[in-house]
Amino acid sequence: MSEKVAILLSTYNGQEYLAQQIESIQNQTYKDWKLYIRDDGSTDNTVKIIKEYCKSDSRIFLINSSFRDNLGPLKSFFYLLKKVQASVYFFCDQDDLWLQNKLEVMLNEYSKTNYPQLLYSDLSVVNENLQKIPDNNFEFLIGKITNQNRFVDNDIPGCVMMIDRQLRDLAVNYTKNYTYISMHDWWLALIAESFGKITFINKKLVLYRQHGNNALGAGMKSQNNIFQKLFSKKVINLRKKHIKKIYFQNNHLLEEYGDLLNHKYKKFLIEFKKCKYSSYYGRYKFLNKYSLKRTSYFQTIAFKILFIFDLKNILNEDIK
Structure with a gap:
């Protein structure tokens, strides 16, 4: 080499x-x-x-x-x-x-x-x-x-x-x-x-x-039940922050690289951006069309629920 x-x-x-x-x-x-x-x-x-x-x-x-x-x-x-x-x-x-x-x-x-x-x-x-x-x-x-x-x-x-x-x-x-x-x-x-x-x-x-001063870290397996994983206020806010982050990051990629992107990814990013203005059903169709999912089952469920039903509010919300 x-x-x-x-x-x-x-x-x-x-x-x-x-x-x-x-x-x-x-x-x-x-x-x-x-x-x-x-x-x-x-x-x-x-x-x-x-x-x-x-x-x-x-x-x-x-x-x-x-x-x-x-x-x-x-x-x-x-x-x-x-x-x-x-x-x-x-x-x-x-x-x-x-x-x-x-x-x-x-x-x-x-x-x-x-x-x-x-x-x-x-x-x-x-x-x-x-x-x-x-x-x-x-x-x-x-x-x-x-x-x-x-x-x-x-x-x-x-x-x-x-x-x-x-x-x-x-x-x-x-x-x-x-x-x-x-x-x-x-x-x-x-x-x-x-x-x-x-x-x-x-x-x-x-x-x-992993130690007390990590800038970013690896999460521990949660012992909470499914309800707590999906619906606790702390977890919901984390999921909302994630959705807001990816929405603006994807839009930014489209702005910086739009002229270079192939049809597949340019089309995907344009459709992703339009989800802000779509109906619940429109966002549901978008997620299904691309079979979008996160790295874990519970994160995927929470992501889909919040993305479909609360995307517009999340993008305008100051999430703590």
Whole structure:
């Protein structure tokens, strides 16, 4: 494998676990990589740790416009994407651990094509001590989303993702506004679905660490009954926020990439946008036409009920 491999890492107050993550990259069986780190305004010893590794390993680089800039993970990762030139890109979280063969396995599954590509693997959810968490619902959802369902849910966290240069260029050159983008990984998955190919590698290559400071985390299996899962106020508000988020994110994709989209996805996104003005029956027909579903049975039920009967209110509501 002769690809120029870039690993992108955005850090923020990650001193506790950062060294373990960097060393798991250094211990990869595939050695020809470069790690580019952007710190997002840490106030602990994160930058000091990064600089120490930069001194000891010529493959590690600290990339910053200003250490005072706190962009958030979405803009921070896009900053790195814009700055770094490579053939393929991996995304890295500061608190996980990569299995030694992660790069090798994923690169062996990749072959150059004339269309954009995204590959992703499975993961294992672990606690702060890297012990497996058995009762979680996150790792069982990865690898379950295909086709238009990617526009209503995401099963590709950035830490298991690899993209090629073509996908990177599409994302960097046409994404002008970040306001309605949920997260960099989901946005890249939408672009890959719309213009290229997504490949799932059914191997657990990352230890996805859960602790009190996660920016995003893996949910635990709920012990509530079906009624509570579907109709508690907290859950309903979460589902409403999700619907609002995907509606505006999909509209944003249509605005940014509409002239490039093929007929299949342009038609889908236009119909999705029109659902705001449709009747209950019109939205029901739309969901059935595309067999839209989320990553779990209960989420799908809640999504369909709220989308059909409450979409107009949700889009105008300030949901807490």
